[in-house]
Amino acid sequence: MSSSGSQAKAETHERILQAALACFKRKGYNHTTMDDIVAESGLSKGTLYWHFESKDDLLTAVFTSTFEAFGEDAISDIIYHETATEKLRAMAQGAADFSESLLGYFSLFIEFWISSERREETSHIWYDLLEQYQRVLAAIIEEGIQNGEFRPVDAESLAWAFLAAYDGLAAYAEFVPDIDLQRISQTFVDTILDGLQSDAGKTKP
Amino acid sequence: MSSSGSQAKAETHERILQAALACFKRKGYNHTTMDDIVAESGLSKGTLYWHFESKDDLLTAVFTSTFEAFGEDAISDIIYHETATEKLRAMAQGAADFSESLLGYFSLFIEFWISSERREETSHIWYDLLEQYQRVLAAIIEEGIQNGEFRPVDAESLAWAFLAAYDGLAAYAEFVPDIDLQRISQTFVDTILDGLQSDAGKTKP
Amino acid sequence: MSSSGSQAKAETHERILQAALACFKRKGYNHTTMDDIVAESGLSKGTLYWHFESKDDLLTAVFTSTFEAFGEDAISDIIYHETATEKLRAMAQGAADFSESLLGYFSLFIEFWISSERREETSHIWYDLLEQYQRVLAAIIEEGIQNGEFRPVDAESLAWAFLAAYDGLAAYAEFVPDIDLQRISQTFVDTILDGLQSDAGKTKP
């Protein structure tokens, strides 16, 4: 007898999140007022505060739920590939897709980080996420080095740079018109792979 | 109230800018109040508004004056190098230094872009700046291809990815502890150059 | 949902009253929210409103039920005493005990009077109660004067002052640490009785 009740609650919860996300995307976090979300959701202000403790809490929930929807199985496909080269390509494709899908959300995420009253905490969330990807990437490169696919490099460092490129591109997409992420990604990963596969260790000064 | 009036004015101006910068870096733009800046500067509220029209105006001024200090002759050194390889390395070094010096200012710049009531306008400033660098980079790569230093690649795309990596790293530096930008940059540019110099055109699928 | 429905109802009723009393004593009426009472009682908000019309109604009910428990037979013992002196002592003892038992409830009663939307009405309840005691006291003093135990005084006035002292002490008990009401009462009633029994009518200016 309570199932329909708690389902209704979950629906309202979701409705608020979506209304908030819509407002945040439209006006940014700081310029969105609780009244905006009230108007967008068609609910009452009391209901917002029944479901979320504060505006900051709502922001965090929007961020978390939105972010969870992204890049969930970005990594999961990788296991299906055999060579490190193929795995790296798969990662690149995943990252490119991710960056592309981020369009419109990027500034929201940045603002989330900047505006949150728990900036440190938010930094941690991001760092944890980043580090996870960075470790997978570094492991792939390491694997390639081990099995002779790649020449020896500082896998850790290259992994950071690799990831950074995709996040940078996601940002650029917000204000560079007609940027072609897929093509850029293609060129980028080709060049990196060529570099890794070259037998020239003599490039360094 | 005497001879050096305009000099005193300039000093006050500067004092306000520095106080505002300190506050913005500490608390972000939105969380900084005019009273914070009053307290930080030791001046009065009226004086702030005598020198700057509004809080947004002050942000713009802080942004502009701070930004001017950055990356002034990042590009200028390049002409002293002869080969495209050396030029690319110089660009990488300049970008790494720039990203490193951005530490602490990065979120402010982002917030400037996000919070500004003239978001479109700001986007343009950034786009222009970015494009300028991107064109220089693409030209260098193009030059390398022309004179046989590099194998043929999509120079435009690679230039974007290259720049994006450094901006991404500048962001990471804000919340990844102990990240070594110089080392990462070194590994990155080495790998890219190896890739560009390799005679393998067979990597592409 | 069965036979003892009305008993269960009475139990819930009582449970709410006790939870409300606990909250009121802890935080005062105004600072107590219905949610506090919900938490304290372990019941639901709807149930509270099923049993009581409003927060004010609940306060009235708490006040009434609590007040009924106090000073029920404070006066009733008096008839067992023969002399006015003994009767006055008995009244003093009753008043002292009452004041002592009031500890912790005093501010609640005051707040009930102050916060009630029916302040006038509440004033009457209290006035009636007070006057009742005052009349009994005055009658005792009058009786003492009649039968020669006491010298002539303004019985009405003395009765007011006498009662006032005990109410004042009840208040003091709330914020004067280690006040000994019994001892104070003893000294007080002794002095008053000495004054009443003295044959000196020459003290007045």
Add this chain to the structure above:
Amino acid sequence: MSSSGSQAKAETHERILQAALACFKRKGYNHTTMDDIVAESGLSKGTLYWHFESKDDLLTAVFTSTFEAFGEDAISDIIYHETATEKLRAMAQGAADFSESLLGYFSLFIEFWISSERREETSHIWYDLLEQYQRVLAAIIEEGIQNGEFRPVDAESLAWAFLAAYDGLAAYAEFVPDIDLQRISQTFVDTILDGLQSDAGKTKP
């Protein structure tokens, strides 16, 4: 050049206090809103918060400034009297006048105590004030005992009861119509003095 400015500030300060007091007396503390005080004072809400940190702070200031106006030289006159009897009479007169002048403020003071978020702190203010008076009273009685005016009693206890009577009467005055504080005080102090001066120590059981 700043004297007129700071004088104007003090005037505004005072104006707010008086407006707040008027509102509090009319509606009680809890039912008074900042908007009420805005309307009553003719000032703006910002000005209220420029002068006082919070509603609670304003309440405290109103309380303090109002209380200071009361009973300032209630004690000071005492030194002009020679005998303990005369001093006690003077105290009684001062207390009666004080209680009388408290009419209309009493419930406000009580509400201040009850509603304050710093109830403990407020208790201290009152306790300190009370204890001060109690000590003076006890000293007078002690003095009377020493010089033979009074018979030996527990001066401490009697002082508490004496004070309590006047505070109780101040409360009664709020809801007992036509109570004659001066007359009651007269009868009360006469009886107490008679009791103190009587040579009968045999009253105790």
Add this chain to the structure above:
DNA sequence: TATGAATGAGGTTTCATTCAT
């Protein structure tokens, strides 16, 4: 130029009460 008191629109949050289930 400089000051700081004054302004008030607008923001977040609270909480007594209602009502569908």
Add this chain to the structure above:
DNA sequence: TATGAATGAAACCTCATTCAT
């Protein structure tokens, strides 16, 4: 009877901006 999600008026407070001195 009981539940707890939903309501919304109303409260407190903030803060960019103005202006008399």
